[in-house]
Amino acid sequence: MTLAWQSVDFPGGKVSYTSEMSFISESSQTRVPCYRVLEDDGDLISDCDFQQVSKEDAVKMYSNMVTLQIMDNIFYEAQRQGRISFYLTSAGEEAISIASAAALSEQDIILPQYREPGVLLWRGFTLQEFADQCFGNKADYGKGRQMPIHYGSKKHNFFTISSPIATQLPQAAGIAYSLKMDNKKACVVSYIGDGGTSEGDFHAGLNFAAVMEAPVIFFCRNNGWAISTNVSEQFRSDGIVVKGRAYGIRSIRVDGNDALAVYSAVSAAREMAINEQRPILIEALTYRVGHHSTSDDSTKYRQLDEIVYWKKARNPVNRFRNWVQNIGWWSEQQETQLRNSVRKQLLEAIQVAEKTEKPPLSELFTDVYDHPPSNLEEQEKHLRETVTRHPKDYPSDISV
């Protein structure tokens, strides 16, 4: 019991004092436990605390996870064949993007890092729309300006991806503040990897969200690797979840390969964020099964058998499949049908995307500002003259 004379006042509030000098340990005795609902084999843990999923949602979740897997494989191959310039997969993290998206409403605003196309897929972005962006054709909403996988869709409340890491986090706080001002029953969900939490913008984003009491869920995909940098070289804390308290943010660590756990945690976080108007931090532990991107060969810095282990024994898609099948909501037949259908649709989408024209040259100059200033008008005029003089210097699939 602290007596009144044993506490002292400072800016920031009362604090009790002690004459015993003791340092808070740099780490706690045990690591923060990880919330899970399914065993590794997909059996529901008995007496567990979780948010029930309807059959319709569960089937949609599973189908989307399979679709994401197949989409990743096929686009990856397309890059290898030289048909698109770049790609990165969500292999091993399918449960994270699909299950988190499933727990949200369409009004919730997504600020992705770049490994969350599953969220867009859940919301209805078509395979054709994905392919169009990867091919940078005239149907790409981004008008061919960015590398593949830099999706964005206003109608799906999915902000356009940018390559710089963690820049979305303070923006998420601003967007959430706007929702707060509008009294909207919606929140922002912003994703980040383990590496991204080392950026200054992580600190900025979380601190601002906490001070501004903004309804944003910061979802960290701790997949163990930032390209070739293992988490042991990224931070010395017990992962990311412990950082929440440093900002006054409620946090949870969840098994990112357990779709039901992710779904439950995000559902609960969303309610808190909206009803209490506060940020929430979720750390999802997972493993990046694929290489960082098509520009990476991860066998150069990690063991092949580690990768194979996670791909086979800890596969989130198989784990959820077991649960969905055991309940009787999914069958082998549906599996085969789905896989064949998705594969076929993807191959068609790629064919169509490949044949679709690129955006016209004029789109190089639009949208820099709301209206093009005179220097851009001059440059466009001059460039067109140059193209007329030296047509062979320029790709023939962009109409001038």
Next chain:
Amino acid sequence: MGLRNIIGKRLGLGLVRRRKPFSTATCDGDGNGNGNAKSINLYSAINQALHIALETDNRAFVFGEDVSFGGVFRCTTGLSDRFGKARVFNTPLCEQGIVGFGIGLAAMGNRAIAEIQFADYIYPAFDQIVNEAAKFRYRSGNQFNCGVSNKFPGLTIRAPYGAVGHGGHYHSQSPEAFFCHVPGIKVVIPRSPRQAKGLLLSCIRDPNPVVFFEPKWLYRLAVEEVPEHDYMLPLSEAEVIRQGSDITLVGWGAQLSVMEQACNEAEKDGISCELIDLKTLLPWDKETVEASVRKTGRVLISHEAPVTGGFGAEISASIVERCFLRLEAPVARVCGLDTPFPLVFEPFYMPTKNKILDAIKATVNY
């Protein structure tokens, strides 16, 4: 063509120099004295603009370090009391957070008016400005921007810049050149209270992200009649503030009053100087500068920022490209030295009236 006077004194350099009257020779339609005008200083003019911005759009927000009590330069006085803490608020001490947060606000259709306490501290926000704000519209194919909506909101970043007599390395910088190299943002610098109010309102209402540098030295020292009503001055339009025929001088912000003094002295030697306030550095009004150089055949650019890679280099290169055969002399630049902004050596560092005058004469006599 009315004349408006601004008188300021420059202290802290060991001597008190009386500034000569500074004329704003042309008055834009919205900027002249119809209705009431009061004699106020620069920070009060900015304060008025902010009051009007928040009054006319209930989705306008003002935020940054210490803005709630009025700000370290008093630019935000009275806003918090009048519009409430939800719209006018202090942020944590974190420039990258201030700008990132502002981008988020603007992307949702709000008018986000962010303050960076000193331009010297804007660099942590450089990534958010260059990689995010400037490219937000372009990279999304105009699905997202900071940003158009039916209420045309946007992101404005205000920061005090420039020499103040005793600011040293970190309270005197003029970083405009870094930002002028970024397609997708605008860079605006006012020279006086009346200009500041009208330009700031234009920046706030512009559907593109804008960086607005305020000459801190003029916050209290520049006093001018400023109309009390809501008015806007156009962006990307330079203004000829003094007509002349022998040489064109181009500048912005506080430096213009130094250049004006040099012009007055040059006139005594029979040199007729034309002085242009660029006002918007990005995108800048080449046409007005070019027309003037076609008339005079000579150009001199002056800015406080270091000469190498300063914005004067861009103006010089463009003018030489466009007016080479008309030029009677090389383009002159009278700028800060290529050193960090020094404290005791400030008088040596600065592009002074006499340095400008010497360069005017050298150019005219080339």
